[in-house]
Amino acid sequence: MTTTRPEIVHTPTFTDGAEFRIPTFKLLQENGSLYKDAAAPDLDSDTALRIYRTMVYVRVLDERMLAAQRQGRLSFYMQCTGEEGAIVGSTAALSADDMIMAQYREQGALAYRGFTTDEFMNQLFGNDQDYGKGRQMPVHYGSAKLNYMTISSPLATQIPQATGYAYGQKLAGKGHCTLVFFGEGAASEGDFHAALNMATVHRVPVIFLCRNNGYAISTPSVEQFAADGVAPRAFGYKMDVIRVDGNDTLAVHQATRAARRLAVEDNRPVLVEAMTYRLAAHSSSDDPSSYRSKDEESGWRGKDPILRMRLWLEAQELWRDEDEKELQESLRRDVLETMKRAQKRPPPPLESLVTDVYDEVPPALAGQLEALKAHIRKYPEAYPKSSGQAGGEQ
Amino acid sequence: MTTTRPEIVHTPTFTDGAEFRIPTFKLLQENGSLYKDAAAPDLDSDTALRIYRTMVYVRVLDERMLAAQRQGRLSFYMQCTGEEGAIVGSTAALSADDMIMAQYREQGALAYRGFTTDEFMNQLFGNDQDYGKGRQMPVHYGSAKLNYMTISSPLATQIPQATGYAYGQKLAGKGHCTLVFFGEGAASEGDFHAALNMATVHRVPVIFLCRNNGYAISTPSVEQFAADGVAPRAFGYKMDVIRVDGNDTLAVHQATRAARRLAVEDNRPVLVEAMTYRLAAHSSSDDPSSYRSKDEESGWRGKDPILRMRLWLEAQELWRDEDEKELQESLRRDVLETMKRAQKRPPPPLESLVTDVYDEVPPALAGQLEALKAHIRKYPEAYPKSSGQAGGEQ
Amino acid sequence: MPRMNMLQAINDALDIAMAANDRVLCFGEDVGGFGGVFRATSHLQEKYGKDRCFNTPLVEQGIIGFANGLAAQGSVPVAEIQFADYIFPAFDQIVNESAKFRYRSGNLFDVGRLTIRAPYGGGIAGGLYHSQSPEAYFAHTPGLKVVVPRNPHQAKGLLLGAIHDPNPTLFFEPKRLYRASVGEVPEGDYRLPLGEAEVLREGDDITLLGWGAQMEVIAQAADLAEKEGISCEIIDLRTILPWDQATVIDSVLKTGRLLVTHEAPLTGGFAGEIAATIQAHCFLYLESPIARVTGLDTPFPLALEKEYFPDHLKIFEAVKTSVEF
Amino acid sequence: MPRMNMLQAINDALDIAMAANDRVLCFGEDVGGFGGVFRATSHLQEKYGKDRCFNTPLVEQGIIGFANGLAAQGSVPVAEIQFADYIFPAFDQIVNESAKFRYRSGNLFDVGRLTIRAPYGGGIAGGLYHSQSPEAYFAHTPGLKVVVPRNPHQAKGLLLGAIHDPNPTLFFEPKRLYRASVGEVPEGDYRLPLGEAEVLREGDDITLLGWGAQMEVIAQAADLAEKEGISCEIIDLRTILPWDQATVIDSVLKTGRLLVTHEAPLTGGFAGEIAATIQAHCFLYLESPIARVTGLDTPFPLALEKEYFPDHLKIFEAVKTSVEF
């Protein structure tokens, strides 16, 4: 069907849209060289290297912290392995003032913006330095100064929030936008529909970045939706959409830059579907072996976004083996040492149980805290953490 | 864009789907004659007349009952004026065993299946014969024997319910399906997204019939969605979709028949978007003069589905002026007399306050009823309805 | 002082808030040009433009999700839910998001600027989906404030209080009083405090506690009781969460008896919470069981609405039972 | 009798129900081949096919909307919500639809065949979104039944009871006991009654009432109290809505004291409803205020979960306070 399609027909004519295939935007081949008709990406070498280093950083962080979880140091962990390109490539296309609202698997975005290893570790161990005051499970990071909204576990709730946030940015008129990350599973929630519809109706500068990584825990995307990915949904909202190879960091970067222009200059919200794969388990609680094959996994391991980016950097003579070795070593050391430090810190104080529920602690709740303190004084051994002992072994 | 669209592109390419225009299926011109390249509809004269009589019936019912509301006989009323073709034409395409789940403006569907004027009136007056036992506002009809699910006010909730109902029908294997009606406003709810997605994933025999009548109360569809109607959303679910002139009763009928075949024979859910117009106010509580022009209204009045159908029937020599006169008179008489009868009936008994909350009245609730009875015995004049007086003047 | 009905008072509050701060936005279904199905937002779009007062698509979860985002961004959203009965599609955005936003982020982010308005309650022949009083569903959710005004003066002052309160606040408006309740309303900006109950009438024999439209009903019942020589103390709770325990406790320590009324069903209604708290604090002072006069444990009916209702006669009878215990 | 943990008992109940009636269907997120994130539906897809046990898309409002439709059609849906914390997007479908389906249609249609299963509660280092106990939100909703089992034997019998009960039933499973609670479970089909509390231990001085995972905590507290010479009567409420008032009243008339415990926050929790009802029925028999030992009025924390928790020591202290009042 084309624009020559008639406006009126006289026999019942059905279409399911499958014919309107959405192409995938790619720049880099798996060997790290550009497709021959692809233009060289408009990317300075500092940014290119910062992207790459960040991707390697989160890979190292993820490996180390999963190991820490396996050792019982941490209760829970989630890796973004395989999706670093989609996450870091897109983040690098934003202005530092743009808001990021993530799902939970986007530590790369935060790392790119300069979240320190200390900051990561404090949250992971829920210690007294955790901005979140030890209230949320590991990986629920947030940073006000880095414009990274604190993660919330209920899926998809951040998507309409991003629409609202971006609407506020539009009224503020400073040329900022919001990028919201979510999985192809979360896109099934009602909140997704609400968010995209409101975004086009109200002309909001927001970029909806769907990480289509093939799975929602054990549920493969063929059981999540019948369509060819999430991208065709944009048609239902008259929203600009682009599909991109999510393991092609340069393409993700370029697509997001173009999307940002539409959003910020023209108040046109954009859906970006980054096709990628969750190489690791869903989380440290999951074992994918019962729902997908090793073959499938190793096929995707060959498409590793980090390797592809490295090959490209090497071809540009921006990166050498020695650089890689040095980077890996220094990152491993940094992560390990910082982890040990963070783990030794005490938990947040008992008061943190009742603060931040409201701007001020209401009288009845203050009374509950007093009662709790009195109780703990009676049984100090029963509540070791709050009675001043280190909270390392949670 | 066509099927020749490349699978891979090397420059960022956005599309908002606007180019994939969905045509409108039409058979009848406004003068009641078929478009010249339109095939004659496959419709026997009995069915054609039954459709037409039903449309006239609900027009008369609506006019009379709105007047009754204005006279203070009824607390509330909703007309389907202007949408009779979309509602009755589609219903006539179903088997009587198919389930219908409506929004609230589909009295024509119920009338087509044989809901009697008595049955309508008993609900409207919430008297002791109302199947719904006087619990819901007027127009919240339901009929188990006519496979018409009782209306529920919260919008869009019936849409995923229809998907589930139809899934059960598929497992039962008797070749039945479910048709669910909803407005273009209700289609903004999260429940809509859930319903359509689950329907294609689970291959469910359901027909989603959207009455796009241009308004959700005062909100015009341009403030409801940015896309060209609701139809393009089907692409997001890989669902078959057809757009039809909702005031062309024959086209609606034929489209729904074709849709039913896909649903029942192939477990392919279908979205039908019927383009129509709400000629009357949203409800008896509404006055549209503040949000739309008389011109707009009268333009649509010229497209009246009843007139168009009548012209066609007359051209087929199935209908004459005398038939029309006789029908109108007998319907008016029927509605008026039945109304008076229904209005005189008493309200449901006091016990109906506590029945049907559960299959049996739980002990504490039975106690609440006893206490209420004792209280009313103390103050009989304060509660006239339940103390045995007629409930006419509610 | 000008006389206004409750809708006018609410409209006035919104107008004042929008005039004072251009970050205040009003939106919801039919809220824009039409001014809302009850006309609470009349003329606001004309005055402040389509960017600040507008229709949304018909999706409550989206309205509140959008409002949460706006509030986090620093805007001051006042979102309308057309009927409180239709707030449930937004339940997750309110209970899991608005309520926990500040806590979960350790105060890095909050949606304290959010206000959600919704007409609630029965008495308008609305049947089960235009009559509900859902305050108790939200009162089990730390992080939210829940406010219900009883008349135009209170409505304006409490709504301005809610809009300026640094916590997400649900503002339930007794729609049966929208036009029925008329009274003097001060001009200009004034804010009534959240979290403070108000003693409306002093008395010795029993404390009658309620909120919103039930305050009128309580007053009628108290008048009946007065004629029988029973002296009622009347308290309007005003803020359901967090509620003013001290004022209620003081009163019950004095009167020795308590009756709480609401329209919502008995079981799980907020009267239960109040009774549980007061029996604990005033155990030795209570002269009779705390009475609850509420809706039945059923959905809200239509034809028999009058029978269902916790009216002045039922309250009066319960007062007598309590005093004669 | 075979020994099972709670997950095995639940799986067994589902297996029996599906084997007996091919209209019974189990579905939800990851429920199909994977058998659910906790494995409660393991092997059911293998045994009964993909049509009867399947993954749904990730949309709770859709899952319950779909289940409501299926139940109305005559199927027997057992829908899983992956965590009770994620039931709120389905709140409208449950509270406005499931609960009111029969009532609003005058019994023409109902969704009584519906059962919704969801793991609830804290104690697994889940933080605020994997620890909630939302029973009170639903207990304010006439038309629903709400059931919480305390051990594998109860879980199997009550789940079979819920699946066969002709009313929509929420079945909250204490996930902290999924593997921790092991016990003898009868083979084959047996159904425990809904709406009946169970007296687990007789005693004279005070009645301790709870449900689900709190029953273990209560037992520990009672043991401590026993050592101090306090004789506790222990009651498992089992069905939160509609609840068995008679059993609790009888017990309190005997003991003269009542303590109720739940993990959910205090304010608006179901202990408030129980306290309000019992003080009314047992006023002259109560020797001390009814005590509530619950979560704090905050979201559920993580690092300080142990401090937050209404544990056996807090219950024990409250028992002593009550008895010494």
Ligand SMILES: Cc1ncc(C[n+]2csc(CCOP(=O)(O)OP(=O)(O)O)c2C)c(N)n1
């Ligand atoms: C509302 C809600 N429902 C269910 C869950 C449980 N849950 C956590 S992650 C997840 C899968 C998400 O998949 P996807 O969105 O594709 O993201 P991915 O994990 O693949 O990055 C589920 C079901 C949740 N957190 N919130």
Ligand SMILES: Cc1ncc(C[n+]2csc(CCOP(=O)(O)OP(=O)(O)O)c2C)c(N)n1
């Ligand atoms: C969940 C919910 N939100 C709001 C309403 C109030 N309401 C009733 S009808 C209506 C407009 C519906 O418009 P549409 O779906 O287009 O149907 P139409 O009235 O045009 O037939 C609204 C907002 C409701 N009934 N339910």
Ligand SMILES: [Mg+2]
């Ligand atoms: Mg995924």
Ligand SMILES: [Mg+2]
């Ligand atoms: Mg409409």
